[in-house]
Amino acid sequence: xxxxxxxxxxxxxxxxxxxxxxxxxxxxxSWTIATALCSWIIAFSLGSLIGVLRTLPSRGAxxxxxxxxxxxxNIPLLVQMFLWFYVVPEILPGSWGxxxxxxxxxxxxxxxxxxxxxxxxxxxxxxxxxxxxxxRGQRMAGTxxxxxxxxxxxxxxxxxxxxxxxxxxxxxxxxxxxxxSVALTIGLLELTARARSMQExxxxxxxxxxxxxxxxxxxxxxxxxxxxKLETRIAVPGSR
Amino acid sequence: xxxxxxxxxxxxxxxxxxxxxWYGPVQVxxxxxxxxxxxxxxxxxxxxxxxxxxxxxxxxxxxxxxxGAITVDGIGVQAxxxxxxxxxxxxxxxxxxxxxxxxxxxIDNLMLGQCKVLGRAKDDAxxxxxxxxxRVGLSAHSHKxxxxxxxxxxxRVAIARALSMNPIVMLFDEPTSAxxxxxxxxxxxxxxxxxxxxxxxxxxxxxxGFARKVANRxxxxxxxxxxxxxxxxxxxxxxxxxxxxxFLSKILAH
Amino acid sequence: MFxxxxxxxxxxSLPYLFGTGMVFTLTLTALAASGGIILGTIIAMxxxxxxxxxxLPAKIYVNFMRSLPLVLVIFWFYFLxxxxxxxxxxASRPISVGAFTSALVTFTLFEAAFFSEIMRAGIQAIPKGQxxxxxxxxxxxxxxxxxxxxxxxxxxxxxxxLTQTIVLFQDTSLxxxxxxxxxxxxxxxxxxxxxxxxxxYLFAAAVYLVICITASTxxxxxxxxxxxxx
Numbered sequence: 247x248x249x250x251x252x253x254x255x256x257x258x259x260x261x262x263x264x265x266x267x268x269x270x271x272x273x274x275x276s277w278t279i280a281t282a283l284c285s286w287i288i289a290f291s292l293g294s295l296i297g298v299l300r301t302l303p304s305r306g307a308x309x310x311x312x313x314x315x316x317x318x319x320n321i322p323l324l325v326q327m328f329l330w331f332y333v334v335p336e337i338l339p340g341s342w343g344x345x346x347x348x349x350x351x352x353x354x355x356x357x358x359x360x361x362x363x364x365x366x367x368x369x370x371x372x373x374x375x376x377x378x379x380x381x382r383g384q385r386m387a388g389t390x391x392x393x394x395x396x397x398x399x400x401x402x403x404x405x406x407x408x409x410x411x412x413x414x415x416x417x418x419x420x421x422x423x424x425x426x427s428v429a430l431t432i433g434l435l436e437l438t439a440r441a442r443s444m445q446e447x448x449x450x451x452x453x454x455x456x457x458x459x460x461x462x463x464x465x466x467x468x469x470x471x472x473x474x475k476l477e478t479r480i481a482v483p484g485s486r
Numbered sequence: 487x488x489x490x491x492x493x494x495x496x497x498x499x500x501x502x503x504x505x506x507x508w509y510g511p512v513q514v515x516x517x518x519x520x521x522x523x524x525x526x527x528x529x530x531x532x533x534x535x536x537x538x539x540x541x542x543x544x545x546x547x548x549x550x551x552x553x554g555a556i557t558v559d560g561i562g563v564q565a566x567x568x569x570x571x572x573x574x575x576x577x578x579x580x581x582x583x584x585x586x587x588x589x590x591x592x593i594d595n596l597m598l599g600q601c602k603v604l605g606r607a608k609d610d611a612x613x614x615x616x617x618x619x620x621r622v623g624l625s626a627h628s629h630k631x632x633x634x635x636x637x638x639x640x641x642r643v644a645i646a647r648a649l650s651m652n653p654i655v656m657l658f659d660e661p662t663s664a665x666x667x668x669x670x671x672x673x674x675x676x677x678x679x680x681x682x683x684x685x686x687x688x689x690x691x692x693x694x695g696f697a698r699k700v701a702n703r704x705x706x707x708x709x710x711x712x713x714x715x716x717x718x719x720x721x722x723x724x725x726x727x728x729x730x731x732x733f734l735s736k737i738l739a740h
Numbered sequence: 741m742f743x744x745x746x747x748x749x750x751x752x753s754l755p756y757l758f759g760t761g762m763v764f765t766l767t768l769t770a771l772a773a774s775g776g777i778i779l780g781t782i783i784a785m786x787x788x789x790x791x792x793x794x795x796l797p798a799k800i801y802v803n804f805m806r807s808l809p810l811v812l813v814i815f816w817f818y819f820l821x822x823x824x825x826x827x828x829x830x831a832s833r834p835i836s837v838g839a840f841t842s843a844l845v846t847f848t849l850f851e852a853a854f855f856s857e858i859m860r861a862g863i864q865a866i867p868k869g870q871x872x873x874x875x876x877x878x879x880x881x882x883x884x885x886x887x888x889x890x891x892x893x894x895x896x897x898x899x900x901x902l903t904q905t906i907v908l909f910q911d912t913s914l915x916x917x918x919x920x921x922x923x924x925x926x927x928x929x930x931x932x933x934x935x936x937x938x939x940x941y942l943f944a945a946a947v948y949l950v951i952c953i954t955a956s957t958x959x960x961x962x963x964x965x966x967x968x969x970x
Contacts, residue, residue: 249823316953317949319952320910320948320949320952320953320956321910321945321948321949321952322910322911322913322914322924322948323910324913324914324916324924325913325924325941325944325945325948326945328928328937328941328944329941329942329945332931332937332938332941333937333938333941333942336937336938337938420807424807424808424809424810425809426809427809427810427811427812428809428811428914430811430917431916431917438809438811438812438815441812441815442815445815445819451819452819452820455812455815455816455819458812459808459812459816462807462808462809462812463804463807463808466807
């Protein structure tokens with residue numbers, strides 16, 4: 247293979263003039279992490295709410311939940327990204343739209359909201375499954391004690407459901423983190439985008455992508471380790 | 487007022503008046519009427535699928551009904567203005583599969599309703615919880631989790647949890663049928679003691695020994711109907727319906 | 741707000757959107773799904789072979805692919821495939837293979853990791869007795885797999901394989917990052933050319949929504965039928 251390897255490229259200054267190529271990748275990494283964490287907060291809370299809606303006895307609530315999930319699962323993430331970035335500011339009332347477009351770091355906020363709403367539909371499905379796998383009697387026992395519906399979810403159903411769905415929820419967290427790379431299409435300078443610009447500036451294709459790959463693998467490893475530690479910690483004594 | 491037994495002059499704690507219930511096209515309860523007076527122990531029995539578990543769950547509105555009315559301590563369960571959580575808090579319920587909350591320790595299981603529904607202070611709820619655990623003989627287990635206890639122990643905790651709300655009446659839905667045979671006795675003992683202390687109880691069970699020992703009345707159900715509603719002695723000595731006779735001969739045979 | 745909407749733009753670009761864009765999207769989806777399922781099945785069999793030399797590389801491959809963002813993998817192969825081509829053909833320079841081939845290779849290899857997990861679960865769910873029974877009548881390992889285990893696993897897993905194909909259909913929109921003209925790429929080009937982003941992206945979203953909801957409804961119906969037959 248006639249390719250000129252140059253692993254020292256990372257320590258050479260990037261043409262942006264603010265540091266080395268390594269610094270460039272690290273800055274990308276921090277945007278990736280920031281986007282992933284902020285969008286996860288939305289995804290987790292909104293997803294839990296939607297998931298709960300789908301398990302309520304009320305037909306109306308179920309329909310709202312189902313519609314949300316169907317809507318956000320059946321449009322490609324990239325299209326959703328474009329809708330939030332290009333379309334939403336246009337169809338908002340004039341002054342709001344202008345404000346949105348002029349917001350500094352608007353691609354970051356857009357990515358956070360887009361990923362948050364997108365991943366929420368997937369979290370919702372996990373939460374719903376988790377609640378549905380609990381014995382039906384658990385809800386009855388809470389209700390029979392006089393707990394309100396909200397209290398039954400808060401103190402009985404959700405604490406158990408989250409324990410059940412921790413492993414698939416970890417996968418969704420990682421999917422959300424990987425999906426931050428889609429935001430490079432709206433100009434977010436996250437890790438993949440930075441690896442791509444490093445490749446363009448330096449022509450060292452494989453070094454750039456190898457570095458990004460290793461970083462993604464490292465994050466996955468850390469998240470999976472933390473999650474299994476968490477699983478042991480929150481495991482209920484006496485349960486299988 | 488329909489079919490009120492003239493002898494039952496005391497105020498009914500639970501009055502079930504001509505109720506019917508359907509699951510879609512299938513009728514599961516058909517014109518059921520009975521009542522439980524204060525201090526009375528009523529055993530509900532019948533073959534499986536007879537609707538007895540559904541009937542007892544209608545008393546605290548865990549199962550909705552489509553026709554008829556139920557009152558508990560004079561309050562209409564289906565009435566528009568009724569605060570159901572408040573009503574349910576005064577009706578203790580024990581389930582076939584215990585339904586302890588697996589993520590909470592035993593003492594926390596006993597405190598949850600006291601703190602969140604009755605608004606008791608933590609210390610107070612904790613003390614009462616421990617006292618009740620003592621009553622069911624499980625003081626030493628207060629910090630364990632449900633998964634660490636045997637079935638019989640879990641069901642005793644479930645009874646204590648229901649009692650922690652100071653209920654005016656207790657509902658038992660087949661409390662011993664999910665237990666291994668050697669654990670049935672310990673649970674029945676707790677229930678017998680409770681009956682002797684004067685607790686008003688409605689008990690769905692196949693344990694005819696328990697019925698003979700403490701029941702005042704026996705309600706026999708079949709195919710969603712109350713076939714017989716008699717005093718204990720009448721039911722065991724001279725059951726009127728053929729269905730009750732068949733049921734008794736089967737269940738007493740082993 | 742909606743007053744200056746111009747759906748004439750959408751209407752006049754329909755032949756381009758579907759004739760070029762959607763044809764590309766569906767071709768890529770169909771080819772990558774077939775390739776991915778075949779390769780995924782092979783990987784699944786490797787993982788379940790009980791031979792470490794086969795199982796370990798298969799496991800590493802699957803976990804590796806599943807840890808990386810698809811966008812990064814698309815970039816990787818876009819630059820890597822010419823070198824692979826050079827190596828395979830013994831040419832003296834990296835050979836240019838075209839963006840479509842590169843995308844096809846990417847999606848086939850990437851989705852194979854996901855299809856293999858489905859097939860692995862499907863094969864594992866077939867009772868051990870089936871293998872025993874097949875071998876008892878004298879079938880070899882290969883024959884057992886081909887005639888007894890895989891047909892059952894495929895049928896049971898068909899709904900999941902199709903659901904994953906719907907995901908793949910949505911994922912193909914990411915070829916946008918290497919400037920290919922799939923359905924979204926076509927919509928995007930018209931949108932930029934005519935300055936009609938709102939109309940074009942809303943229309944694209946609606947088309948994806950209708951196709952995916954229809955497809956997943958059909959899959960659910962199939963799932964119910966499979967469940968009854970079983």
